[in-house]
Amino acid sequence: MEFISFLSGIAMPAIILLIVIFGVIEKVKVFDVFLDGAKDGISIVVSIFPTLVGLFLAVYALRASGIIDLIINCLTPLLELINFPSEIMPLALIRPISGSSSIAVAVDIMKNFGVDSTIGLMASVIMGSTETTIYTIAVYSSSVGIKNTRFVLVASLLADLAGIVTSVIVCRLLV
């Protein structure tokens, strides 16, 4: 556990250091290039801001109205059988479908159960280790006019399921 937290802590500083050293050695004007790239960061956030406003409203309303609890209460007996935490079920369900909705759901879960609680960690790891599967498949196959995606959806959803189950197990070991 000590080692995991050490490795997690050093990952980001090490990569930043490595990139800057690479830049200096290869005589890149590092700060000019950095500024140039950093501008893109602004437009990424600005462009998703309206989407996030809409989806945070929807997800917070789902929580406040009691719908999310209603769904969780229905699922709990089933999920208890396989020892799966029902609190993160909303995230597992929305994650493959919509990226920005899953950000809203993840924030909602982390806020409700505590960002550093086991549930909060699980939500974080699921967010970091899975992708908007269905959207990605649609973008890639429709870009070249493919109609038959064969086994791709099944294989990707299996991968997501494995990622989610692993996230749950790893976080239980971590805490």
Place this chain on the structure above:
Amino acid sequence: MLNILWPIFIIISFSYAIFSGNLDNLNSAIFSSLEEVLKLSMTLLGTMCLWSGLMQIANNTSFVKNLTKILRPLMKFLFPDIIENDKLYNEISMNIVANILGLGNAATPLGLKAMKTMQKDNPNKKVLTNSMATLIVLNTASIQIIPTTVIAIRSSLGSQNPTIIIVPVWIATIVSAVVGILATKFFIKMGK
């Protein structure tokens, strides 16, 4: 997708709240959701600027090229059909490296370019080839070395240790990617 999902969320939650007399909660949720978006966006703004800037430096060095070289044995296993096609090899390995570095904006155009190149040699234009299928599965697996968005979310929520999830994310991602690839190889062998 959101044109369907969003109204469903709004209609269900708002009408359920009104009928169950939960209006106070709903009203405060409307404003707290806006507050939360603002808070998150401020943190995201910083994280995204920092990361995009750093990646721009990486893109201007041989960093990416070196990474694609390291990937070569893996690429041989994943895409046995395309390894002799240099242009395609570059597009696919650049797509994977961009994903690993978290350059979502760069990864997608590269991936779509590779799809286009593969489609040229595809005998049946309506059906995915094995390599196309593998590329899509890899792109749904989110292989990312620093999960920047999650770290930003965690720090905007006041986590004691926002980056603690990095190694757990690696473990979960690797398991998920391996399962995806094994499933893909299995389905291909089965002739699906």
